[in-house]
Amino acid sequence: MGIITRSSGGRKPSEIMRFFVTTFIGIVFGFFIGVSVPTLSITKLNLPSGLLPSIDLSYIEDRYTGRQAWSFVNNANKRSSSQVQALNDTSKIWVPSNPRGAERLPPGIVEAESDFYLRRLWGKPSEDLTSKPNYLVTFTVGYEQKNNIDAAVKKFSGNFTVLLFHYDGRTTEWDEFEWSKQAIHVSARKQTKWWYAKRFLHPDIVAPYDYIFIWDEDLGVEHFDAEEYLKLVRKHGLEISQPGLEPNKGLTWQMTKRRGDREVHKVTEEKPGWCSDPHLPPCAAFVEIMAPVFSRDAWRCVWHMIQNDLVHGWGLDFALRRCVEPAHEKIGVVDSQWIVHQGLPSLGNQGESQTGKAPWQGVRERCRKEWTMFQTRLANAEDAYYKSIGIDTSNSTVH
Numbered sequence: 001m002g003i004i005t006r007s008s009g010g011r012k013p014s015e016i017m018r019f020f021v022t023t024f025i026g027i028v029f030g031f032f033i034g035v036s037v038p039t040l041s042i043t044k045l046n047l048p049s050g051l052l053p054s055i056d057l058s059y060i061e062d063r064y065t066g067r068q069a070w071s072f073v074n075n076a077n078k079r080s081s082s083q084v085q086a087l088n089d090t091s092k093i094w095v096p097s098n099p100r101g102a103e104r105l106p107p108g109i110v111e112a113e114s115d116f117y118l119r120r121l122w123g124k125p126s127e128d129l130t131s132k133p134n135y136l137v138t139f140t141v142g143y144e145q146k147n148n149i150d151a152a153v154k155k156f157s158g159n160f161t162v163l164l165f166h167y168d169g170r171t172t173e174w175d176e177f178e179w180s181k182q183a184i185h186v187s188a189r190k191q192t193k194w195w196y197a198k199r200f201l202h203p204d205i206v207a208p209y210d211y212i213f214i215w216d217e218d219l220g221v222e223h224f225d226a227e228e229y230l231k232l233v234r235k236h237g238l239e240i241s242q243p244g245l246e247p248n249k250g251l252t253w254q255m256t257k258r259r260g261d262r263e264v265h266k267v268t269e270e271k272p273g274w275c276s277d278p279h280l281p282p283c284a285a286f287v288e289i290m291a292p293v294f295s296r297d298a299w300r301c302v303w304h305m306i307q308n309d310l311v312h313g314w315g316l317d318f319a320l321r322r323c324v325e326p327a328h329e330k331i332g333v334v335d336s337q338w339i340v341h342q343g344l345p346s347l348g349n350q351g352e353s354q355t356g357k358a359p360w361q362g363v364r365e366r367c368r369k370e371w372t373m374f375q376t377r378l379a380n381a382e383d384a385y386y387k388s389i390g391i392d393t394s395n396s397t398v399h
Helices: 007-035 057-092 143-151 171-178 178-182 191-202 226-237 296-305 317-322 358-389
Strands: 137-139 162-165 186-189 210-216 242-247 293-294 331-341
Touching: 057 143, 137 143, 137 191, 137 226, 143 162, 143 171, 143 296, 162 191, 171 178, 210 226, 210 296, 226 331, 293 296, 296 317
Parallel strands: 137 162, 137 210, 162 186, 242 331
Antiparallel strands: 210 293, 242 293
8 A cells, every 4th residue: 555645845835924924013113113112322232233234324324313313403493483482472571661552572682872982893792891981971072172172181080981073074174182192072963962863862871971071062161070079069968050151251140150258059030020930041940051960860861952943042041951950959069160151153153144134144044033933832731731730720830
């Protein structure tokens, strides 16, 4: 009887099927392991180098982790954007106490004030300034008065910033004086010092200075020393002041006339009928506009009172008292440091001749008109204010 044997050819199909099933299960299992286990660094595995002789492992890792890093950053940005959006919706920056226009800025970045300190173009900003002057002196000048200004500037110490306003457009010529190279020069043709002051002496710009001198160009300073002057200003509590004027040079007001028997005076006697109240101008609380000196706080008020279109400043001297209290105590004339008003019509000659009149005559007429306009504006502003709070000033002396 013959013996039936199973040939190897009969077993082959089932073995092949088992191989494919096993392989498929292994692939699926490996896939799930791969997505669930944290990424391992191939380069940190202790594999024999001979196993992967031709593969740059670091290149593979860099490429792989680079993609993951980009994904991470992208996701972080998405999270950050959503957080910022939520923050914008609920917590936008708005600081009402910031300067006007800067309410959207965090207070720590706001620089509300500036100065006239000159800075370098190189090095550390913190090392720019070897000194910070405490005072500011300004002159409105034409080059023809250069010698007068040179003499005046030398009466002010290195503790002063010097600022020249040039009404004749000539600036570079002033560099013949060594001090001019460190001064600030601002030029606009045929403009007055009050035009300049309104535009370039904003209180936030001159905030670092304890006192601001706003002077004409035609002042004799032989008997004046700025540091000594300020000592007396502090001693007598003056917020607005001027040096006494030489009495033999055709003065208009008794208040500004120098008295030889005292350091400072704050009141005077005028012509009959000129002073309705002994504590009001021109008998007290009064200085002229040719050589005024303001404390920082007083100037902040005065600057706001200067009218943008009234460039000569006439009438301002009678209104300065509104910026300090009590005015008859804080406005005065320093007698022991005095000056001479030379009365040079240099700026007046910058006018134009009209209807046969000399240039200076047209300028003088404009000055008088501005005085009347300023008085009218101030009176109307006061009336409007008192009316807004329910006070009738028609029969009162509230002014």
